[in-house]
Amino acid sequence: MFPAVLGWGQRFMPRHADPALPERRRAQILEAARRCFLERGFRETTVEEICAEARFSPGALYRYFDAKADIVAAIALEARAHAQAALHRLEDGADLIDALTELALIFFAAFEGERDGALLADIWGEAARDRALAQALAARDGVVAARVAAAIARAQRAGRAYPALSPQDAAEALMAMLDGMALRLALRREAGSAAAARRFRAFAVHVLKPKR
């Protein structure tokens, strides 16, 4: 039976019986959606399937997300946040090249192979027509690029990076290369993140190391 104490019509009912419930529900939906998307891709997955996986009804799902696209958007931001964690090593005094390579490896590995790679392209496809998502991704990218640029500038001052190079331009170029390489991995539908990270590293060394 429904306990009247928590009933909807009750006078001094707390606004949220469980204040953490919305966040729990969102996480529950995102987890289910991620499993579905990896299995079948974003477009092939129906809202009904996500609901079944999350043991939810469609009506309840739309209480926590305004649209199916918002679910991929949330997953996209999660993935970026994950890679961003690797940035801490850039400030840790770790070698610049090592830290960049680790960032690349995490990013590539997150989208390696057929299914995860398709998710990366899905996200970009969504961002292309979802202004808010595009801006959110661009904002994250801006933060990453700025921190990479700062790390490059520090390395230059320490004589450990080629000095006649704009840190901002170099950072932008390297980030663009990361995106492009990840995309190529995705479209080839192969596992090759380790090899890609090695190629990225060799290139970063060539670009950044002081010439002599």
Place this chain on the structure above:
Amino acid sequence: MFPAVLGWGQRFMPRHADPALPERRRAQILEAARRCFLERGFRETTVEEICAEARFSPGALYRYFDAKADIVAAIALEARAHAQAALHRLEDGADLIDALTELALIFFAAFEGERDGALLADIWGEAARDRALAQALAARDGVVAARVAAAIARAQRAGRAYPALSPQDAAEALMAMLDGMALRLALRREAGSAAAARRFRAFAVHVLKPKR
């Protein structure tokens, strides 16, 4: 009235009254679709709208394309073929950097701004889940990368490019950068292809020019 001479039931009717008709129809549909996609984006455009724009019925359209996705695929391959034309300068004896910059400019310009940029991401999104399209794009990319690599190797032999660099790896890296920069342009929804091409050029010079 329908002329009986060309009638369907006639005995020795030629296989194709007009052998060029299928190609004309495809071109007609692609043009209409491109206009619609630029206006509203791939997903927002309905097949019905493409048909209206092309003055066609849905049934007729499906005679020339198996699915809506096949229409974007055809447009994607057209765009790549267009950029590929710029490759001829690589074999023309033109300066390597100049030729690469021109390639970059054509590529960026093709996807500059909000609408065309979104189309680029659309294409990648489709490729992510359309094996045939992904392979077709990868094949084109392979051709381009191979020709760029050959041009780099020639420049190295002529002493006009830094020699201790794998031409293949450098070509791949530069192509990945092109994709990544184009994507960033697309997501920022800005016109900036000229500036992006300049940044690409500066970076290519830094990467390729002999150190001294």
Place this chain on the structure above:
DNA sequence: ACCTGAACACCGTTCAAGT
């Protein structure tokens, strides 16, 4: 052969009704 357009199937989203 080539085309039309109504009908079908499917899926994202909403909303009245339950507890």
Place this chain on the structure above:
DNA sequence: ACCTGAACACCGTTCAAGT
């Protein structure tokens, strides 16, 4: 408040019927 599930709206695709 939180959830259910039937109903709605829309759109990609098919197919029987026309010329």
